[in-house]
Amino acid sequence: MTPAEYQALTSPRLAHPARSLYILYLRHMARGDQTQPLDYPQLGKALAISADGEYRYRVTPAALTALLEELQQAGLLQLVDKPRAQHYHGARFKLPLKDMSGLAPLPARQFAMHGDWRPDPQFEGLAKLCGLLDSRFDEPELGEFIAYWLGRPEVFENQHQWTLKFVRTLKNKRSIKRPPAVTDGYQQQPAKADAEPSKRARQMIEEARRLSGQADGDSNEKDA
Known part of the structure; x- marks a missing residue:
């Protein structure tokens, strides 16, 4: 796991099922930095918890869609293609933080915005x-x-x-x-x-x- 992935996954705003979905399935089953077309039944089975032949925890298709959108908001997933507008069954994603292994560890300290803030070198x-x-x-x-x-x-x-x-x-x-660009003679200048x-x-x-x-x-x- 890269430092960038770790920082995104440890965000307190990310739900535990979303972390599990990324670590145990999406990242594990990805080829390189891209997932295979997602299969909702397989995703639901990967996240389900059963005991004594009964399900203690199950994920609905709507919940899966919400978890995938949560991972996108965290920067862990980037949509490549989406065959269906209503959900992500059959969709493929890129894992943009997976290839950032050469980056230095990211600071874990959180802070409020301040007037001297600037984006980092990444x-x-x-x-x-x-x-x-x-x-x-x-x-x-x-x-x-x-x-x-x-x-x-x-x-x-x-x-x-x-x-x-x-x-x-x-x-x-x-x-x-x-x-619109500013027109100067026959040339347009922004x-x-x-x-x-x-x-x-x-x-x-x-x-x-x-x-x-x-x-x-x-x-x-x-x-x-």
Whole structure:
């Protein structure tokens, strides 16, 4: 198991059946970094618990679908093809973290977002694994991401998980239709992005920091 897989699997948000499904079946039965077409009856049998000829625990097809989506959210699975829209029976997945064996161990400490946060050096590799071909970003994009999570100080993640969240944010933004290019004669030139953080991004960061400071002050008054 790679350090990246271990970090994703030990997330407290990942259900134990999802961990079992990944470790005992999907990873074990995969060829290279891809699964074979999934067979729901086999998956259900692999997760079922029986004693004295009776089932003590069984997984429904709907529950299997939810577990597979949970593993995708954790970055452990990446959909390759999906023959049916309603579920993942017959679908194939890539295990993107399985080939990251050469990476250094990831920090386990979780922390709330802070104003000086930056994605780690694994950012470009994670972006490609998640299907984000254009991994470039500017300061306004990073500032908006930081400002959003500064307003949610109750959310704690480790560095790898924060970087993965940023990758997904950029991927979602890239999927939105981009503004039309600026026409200059017979050539089309894309509109230039501001080199500095936008005024709105700076305001959001400052406001989030102010609210975070007030929350810390209230907490100290209560403790006193």
